[in-house]
Amino acid sequence: MEEKFLNPVRKLELSNQDSVFKNNEKETQSKNRLSNGVKLTNTVYSLLAFFPESDPIKNKAKDKALSIMEGLTLFARSQISKEKQDIQSQILEDIAVLLNYFKVAKSQGWISNTNYLIVSNEYEKIEKDIALSASFQQKQKIAPEGIQTPIESRPPKVSRRQNKILKFLEGNETAQVMDLQKVLPNITKRTIRRDLDELLESGRIVRMGEFNQVFYKINR
Template sequence: MDKDFLIQLTNNLYRLTLLFPKKEPLRYKMRELADEILAHCLTPGVKHNKHNSVVGDLEVLDGFFEVAKAQNWVSPEEILKLQENYSKLKEEFKTETDSERTLTLPLGEEKEAKDEFTPLESSAPCPAENQKSLKKSKTSSFLTGFIMLPAEENSSISERQEKILAFLREQGRAQVWQIKHILPEVTKRTLRRDFENLLKKDLIKRIGERNDTFYQIKTVQA
């Protein structure tokens, strides 16, 4: 995916929507979608989930193009040209998604691979006290080698917050919209609450402000 092409495509949409009525909601909704699509394309993450999200945004944007054409704010030819470019982008993502599905391990082989794997702790039965100790150890060492949390503190961290911490550890730092792309089913408001919770626990720190706000893991000084 060519970065310059994607940025130019987004700029073209901004120029086109400048011709819409100033207070027209469609003007800002289309820009927001274009921003989301650009961010999806330029943000590293799980390809399959990312492609599905982009295709969904592109489908919605295509519908907005149809609505805009019917309003006669600008010439239909200008809208159509930009719409076709986004349609090509959508087809490209669909092709990549289909290719990834084709390369997925067949169900029979996947089951066989799972059957061959035996978890270490299941190889020998443990007394009840040992089982409790093992679970406590797993909980407190989610970020082994990076930060260590007391078991009672970590128990209040949700699975979603653990994913946020893992992403921050891998990427170094991130903004809320980047986490939104790996957890598309979660609202930005919920993610902001997660970040506030992690800030209160002194697990992460905030850098910058407003649109330039980043979060990163707060390392423990030895």
């Protein structure tokens, strides 16, 4: 069966970049994100038609695509900061796994490199959108006239992936990104590096070396 080219999902453009941080734009941004999530899920389903029916990846990829769409719905409706962070973490994890499924499909020749890049780029846009929304909510925590609301002194809670990273470092002293992929096999290097950056910012770990010889360890 000859694979037909699928047009990319186009993201609605904001008329003003600064309006992202305005209250009256937040609802519109959420609707756009959900609309794009539905369109992208339909695109994923179209591509999955080229997967062999007997291969388990096909159904697993469907489940992940639906999980991402459901997560976007919950993310848009949630008004609780902690809940939003958990949903965001789950969406990012699901996207990483789904894109790994599509990497396998591309290597097997089930989909073209072009269509893989289309799907990958559109999910990256969703990642950026929810990160921007989370950043907006953090800004809302700042009280008027530059007076910040009290912040607890305890360190921010880490995600499940970050907990796995910390446990691995506690048992192995130091590690590189490729070492951490052994305990996070379905997570991309980019996502692992983002988790490491957050752990660095919170002071839980330290980085040593440079270029290809970068190691991480627990900050004692």
